[in-house]
Amino acid sequence: MLFDTPRHPSQELTTSNINRKVIFQYMNPQYSKTNFWDKSKNTIRSDILVNPFIIKAIGNVKNKAVLDVGCGDGTLTEHFAKRGAKITGIDSNKNILNFTEGKKGKYLLGDLTKLKFPANSFDKIYSAMVFLHLNTNHLEKAFLEAYRVLKPGGDFVVGDVHPSRLTQKEAKLVRHKNKGENYFSTHRVSAVLTSFNKNRFVLNYYHRSLSTYINTALKSGFVLKSLVEPKPTKQQIRKFGKLLETETKQPSYIVFVFRKE
Numbered sequence: 001m002l003f004d005t006p007r008h009p010s011q012e013l014t015t016s017n018i019n020r021k022v023i024f025q026y027m028n029p030q031y032s033k034t035n036f037w038d039k040s041k042n043t044i045r046s047d048i049l050v051n052p053f054i055i056k057a058i059g060n061v062k063n064k065a066v067l068d069v070g071c072g073d074g075t076l077t078e079h080f081a082k083r084g085a086k087i088t089g090i091d092s093n094k095n096i097l098n099f100t101e102g103k104k105g106k107y108l109l110g111d112l113t114k115l116k117f118p119a120n121s122f123d124k125i126y127s128a129m130v131f132l133h134l135n136t137n138h139l140e141k142a143f144l145e146a147y148r149v150l151k152p153g154g155d156f157v158v159g160d161v162h163p164s165r166l167t168q169k170e171a172k173l174v175r176h177k178n179k180g181e182n183y184f185s186t187h188r189v190s191a192v193l194t195s196f197n198k199n200r201f202v203l204n205y206y207h208r209s210l211s212t213y214i215n216t217a218l219k220s221g222f223v224l225k226s227l228v229e230p231k232p233t234k235q236q237i238r239k240f241g242k243l244l245e246t247e248t249k250q251p252s253y254i255v256f257v258f259r260k261e
């Protein structure tokens, strides 16, 4: 089975038993411009604002089994691997997974709504900027799957776009094409991301309200342990300049810490 055996993705692509149709099915076509997601070349605001809070919430990882769902190029995954985590990163995009080559950690092609791990496999799970891609049905499945594979007492940390982004007027690096839509309805929106290196990427994602988000997690069995609306520090503003200034007034991101009790 394609998703069962841990292999490096670049090797997966050269083996003969690959069902390319299956791979394609799990790829998100908007990620065909993958270079944008190679974080060694491109830094985006979530790397600066969301990842530090995920790192803090995940805490000590030494000898812990950790799962990164939607790991992308593996930058954050490797961060935890270097700190002693027995970490697995999964992503549905084989091209993005190629950027994990040479990085510490185990990387698998897979779909976070159908995890190929037994129940209670991981001490901690996190996801950075991935759930925004999931429709309502997939969001429910993703929470149920995370709950299933997480050990009791473990935390699931989710960083995502802040639901209030839809109605924010000011946005320096993310420009919504469709302002003023209905906050309460879950629907697709489109935003232009610009990295600090001035590369652009059109991101199509699902807006959903805060209560929809939290209630979906609660319905899966999680409890909400804490919630952060990241704000840049003074040092970050000095380093990244005006590009982060609006973030002191309006949050672009949100980080949830859910717990399986």
Ligand SMILES: C[S@@+](CC[C@H](N)C(=O)[O-])C[C@H]1O[C@@H](n2cnc3c(N)ncnc32)[C@H](O)[C@@H]1O
Pocket: 028, 031, 037, 039, 069, 070, 071, 072, 073, 090, 091, 092, 093, 096, 110, 111, 112, 113, 127, 128, 129, 130, 133
């Ligand atoms: C915005 S990128 C974030 C990547 C990485 N977490 C980061 O912070 O740089 C979203 C990632 O989610 C992955 N993704 C989207 N839907 C997925 C799914 N159903 N299962 C696994 N990965 C998925 C995409 O392929 C992409 O790499």
